[in-house]
Amino acid sequence: MNKTYDHGSDHTARTHAPDTMDAGRDAIAVGDLDTDALLASGTGHGDAAVPDQGEMELADRHALRRVAGLSTELTDVTEVEYRSLRLERVVLIGVWTTGTQADADNSLMELKQLAETAGAMVLEGATQRRPKPDPATYVGRGKAGELRDIVESTGADTLICDGELTPGQLRQLEDVVKVKVIDRTALILDIFAQHARSREGKAQVELAQLSYLLPRLRGWGDSLSRQAGGRAGGNGGVGLRGPGETKIETDRRRINAKMAKLRRQLTQMGMARDVKRDKRRVRQVPAVAIAGYTNAGKSSLLNRLTGAGVLVENALFATLDPTVRQARTPDGRSFTLSDTVGFVRHLPHQLVEAFRSTLEEVADADLILHVVDASHPDPEQQLSSVREVFGEIGAQNVAELVVFNKVDAADPVVLKQLRTREPRSVEVSARTGEGVAELIAAVSDALPELDREVRVVLPYERGDLVSRVHEEGRIVAEQHTGDGTSLHAYVPALLAGKLEEFAVPVG
Numbered sequence: 001m002n003k004t005y006d007h008g009s010d011h012t013a014r015t016h017a018p019d020t021m022d023a024g025r026d027a028i029a030v031g032d033l034d035t036d037a038l039l040a041s042g043t044g045h046g047d048a049a050v051p052d053q054g055e056m057e058l059a060d061r062h063a064l065r066r067v068a069g070l071s072t073e074l075t076d077v078t079e080v081e082y083r084s085l086r087l088e089r090v091v092l093i094g095v096w097t098t099g100t101q102a103d104a105d106n107s108l109m110e111l112k113q114l115a116e117t118a119g120a121m122v123l124e125g126a127t128q129r130r131p132k133p134d135p136a137t138y139v140g141r142g143k144a145g146e147l148r149d150i151v152e153s154t155g156a157d158t159l160i161c162d163g164e165l166t167p168g169q170l171r172q173l174e175d176v177v178k179v180k181v182i183d184r185t186a187l188i189l190d191i192f193a194q195h196a197r198s199r200e201g202k203a204q205v206e207l208a209q210l211s212y213l214l215p216r217l218r219g220w221g222d223s224l225s226r227q228a229g230g231r232a233g234g235n236g237g238v239g240l241r242g243p244g245e246t247k248i249e250t251d252r253r254r255i256n257a258k259m260a261k262l263r264r265q266l267t268q269m270g271m272a273r274d275v276k277r278d279k280r281r282v283r284q285v286p287a288v289a290i291a292g293y294t295n296a297g298k299s300s301l302l303n304r305l306t307g308a309g310v311l312v313e314n315a316l317f318a319t320l321d322p323t324v325r326q327a328r329t330p331d332g333r334s335f336t337l338s339d340t341v342g343f344v345r346h347l348p349h350q351l352v353e354a355f356r357s358t359l360e361e362v363a364d365a366d367l368i369l370h371v372v373d374a375s376h377p378d379p380e381q382q383l384s385s386v387r388e389v390f391g392e393i394g395a396q397n398v399a400e401l402v403v404f405n406k407v408d409a410a411d412p413v414v415l416k417q418l419r420t421r422e423p424r425s426v427e428v429s430a431r432t433g434e435g436v437a438e439l440i441a442a443v444s445d446a447l448p449e450l451d452r453e454v455r456v457v458l459p460y461e462r463g464d465l466v467s468r469v470h471e472e473g474r475i476v477a478e479q480h481t482g483d484g485t486s487l488h489a490y491v492p493a494l495l496a497g498k499l500e501e502f503a504v505p506v507g
């Protein structure tokens with residue numbers, strides 16, 4: 001059952017530079033609509049490599065790589081229980097209850113990628129089949145003993161479990177294997193913490209980490225029973241709580257206060273985002289959101305479609321901050337295209353909660369490009385995991401266009417199966433550009449038509465309307481006359497209404 005994985009990954013060879021970790025992080029704005037990146041049609045063609053900007057961002061990220069899980073402000077709290085993730089040499093363990101051995105292996109392979117993304121070197125992985133995880137030690141007693149031997153012989157310093165463990169399970173398993181034990185949720189939270197760059201992203205991750213931490217303060221359960229026991233035995237009593245308990249109480253209060261503060265800040269940041277979104281709404285620019293499983297190639301596709309220079313990395317959760325770009329269909333209709341945080345199976349609910357406002361971008365879109373990695377061992381599982389998250393964030397009713405990406409690397413047999421399962425899908429390669437023209441056409445079909453032809457002369461003081469025609473419509477002819485700007489254009493119905501009073505007779 002044991003599996004050994006190679007550990008030659010480049011992720012383990014990154015430079016750690018914790019001293020510089022906060023430099024320049026606040027300089028990056030949240031979800032900015034980059035208005036100077038207005039892009040012309042046909043950007044999907046040609047064979048441009050990943051733009052330099054993305055590479056630079058990548059270099060920056062690595063220079064800023066940090067190791068610890070929680071922000072410095074809470075260092076004293078982390079002493080209490082939070083297993084600050086200084087992952088170095090790890091062993092993986094998964095318990096599988098349903099599905100096939102292949103499914104279990106895929107899941108563990110994903111855990112390996114997650115661990116490497118977090119900066120760990122994976123020494124060994126194992127799975128155990130059980131009707132359900134052991135309530136005390138997650139794996140069975142016997143397996144736990146075996147794990148201790150593996151940990152000893154490999155010299156691992158951490159065991160990572162492929163699930164969410166109760167605080168009790170973490171502790172009891174730790175007692176057996178004698179090294180730090182962390183679960184999948186903590187691992188994903190740590191990756192998010194490493195990758196968050198915007199103020200909003202960092203606040204969201206911190207909130208998620210704190211809500212994970214709260215029920216796991218060491219001794220929380222113990223201290224209560226000790227207190228009760230003390231009273232029953234008559235040797236304690238009111239006012240005689242141990243210093244440890246007081247500390248935990250204080251920490252709990254501080255965490256609660258910090259969480260309340262973060263929620264307030266996030267609400268404010270969310271309002272700023274709403275204003276931006278409303279502006280787009282008023283201007284009737286349709287919004288297209290790129291969503292999908294982590295590492296599916298969402299950012300690559302955005303780059304391919306717009307030349308946006310967004311960070312692309314063969315690592316999970318490379319993108320955390322939504323990037324919004326303006327784009328145009330080949331016939332000139334403008335729309336916004338946004339890249340979003342990737343999904344993963346069993347996305348920790350603390351993260352879904354904390355990232356709700358970011359994920360709402362997806363729920364609010366007019367069209368979702370659901371990107372699926374067709375070269376992945378189990379693309380169908382990706383499809384259903386992502387749709388599950390769509391349900392959680394209220395995006396299940398948004399029009400969805402399934403995009404099978406990485407066809408250059410995919411197995412033709414698998415592609416055929418996928419095509420049968422999702423007949424209304426598009427197949428592309430963000431890497432080679434194959435199928436991108438078809439994708440642009442499909443997006444174009446799905447967006448509202450510019451169905452109104454207008455001929456107007458707009459007085460010079462109505463520069464606002466002139467720019468709206470430029471932004472939202474397609475211009476056939478434009479001329480500057482003595483009376484103002486003369487325009488012949490195709491525009492959306494709403495804008496046509498506003499232009500009516502400036503109409504000039506044809507001829």
Ligand SMILES: Nc1nc2c(ncn2[C@@H]2O[C@H](COP(=O)(O)OP(=O)(O)OP(=O)(O)O)[C@@H](O)[C@H]2O)c(=O)[nH]1
Pocket residue numbers: 293294295296297298299300301311312313314315316317318319320341342343405406407408409428429430431432
């Ligand atoms: N072979 C092949 N690889 C691709 C293609 N598109 C993307 N990739 C690779 O897949 C990896 C992930 O790409 P990203 O664009 O960062 O994926 P993402 O979905 O934005 O990932 P996260 O932001 O981490 O969720 C990178 O190594 C890309 O080079 C493709 O069409 N073919």
Ligand SMILES: [Mg+2]
Pocket residue numbers: 298299300311312318319339
């Ligand atoms: Mg990305």
